[in-house]
Amino acid sequence: VKKISVIEQVNSGLHKEIETNRLKLKPIISTILFCGTHDLPLRGKKSDSGVFHDLLNFRIESGDEILKDHFLTNVGNAKYSSHRTLNELITLCGKILKEEIVCEANVANAFSIISDESADISGVEQLTIVIRFLDKQSSPIKIREEFLGFLPLDKLDAESVATKILSFMEDSGLCSRYIMIFFPLR
Numbered sequence: 001v002k003k004i005s006v007i008e009q010v011n012s013g014l015h016k017e018i019e020t021n022r023l024k025l026k027p028i029i030s031t032i033l034f035c036g037t038h039d040l041p042l043r044g045k046k047s048d049s050g051v052f053h054d055l056l057n058f059r060i061e062s063g064d065e066i067l068k069d070h071f072l073t074n075v076g077n078a079k080y081s082s083h084r085t086l087n088e089l090i091t092l093c094g095k096i097l098k099e100e101i102v103c104e105a106n107v108a109n110a111f112s113i114i115s116d117e118s119a120d121i122s123g124v125e126q127l128t129i130v131i132r133f134l135d136k137q138s139s140p141i142k143i144r145e146e147f148l149g150f151l152p153l154d155k156l157d158a159e160s161v162a163t164k165i166l167s168f169m170e171d172s173g174l175c176s177r178y179i180m181i182f183f184p185l186r
Helices: 006-037 051-061 065-073 083-107 158-172
Strands: 111-119 125-135 142-152
Touching: 006 051, 006 065, 006 083, 051 065, 083 125, 083 142, 111 158, 125 158, 142 158
Parallel strands: none
Antiparallel strands: 111 125, 125 142
């Protein structure tokens, strides 16, 4: 009979715990991605309400035993559902979705950036960035418009806005041979 060393036993236990935690996180991340790809708000008026929590409850009602066990057996700070943890997961999922959109837009023959400035609730000027492109991978081929983000604006002059857009495109990995920037007349 082969004896297993203490280190191997600890590594085996750690590996099992990692796999178990991944199984617990999978439905939570999947639900965040579902909300993100269907333009659904995650939160409601209270921290434990909204589409996100309703979808998690629906998953449990539909027979997700791992998720059910996770919420029944773990204490509050180990459920991966605190606003701080969810904000981190939402940020990571948002980066992944944005990278996928950018990749699909780069495959298209052309794309356009649509932007507009507005003030947020605290009065800070921001630029909304949306991309429009021909999605050749869909059947039938369709024109897609996807939100990419908000950018804070320091100045509202044309040069600052154009520089912000070009910088955003470069930082996001958007490739373009030709760049034309149009400003709406007001």
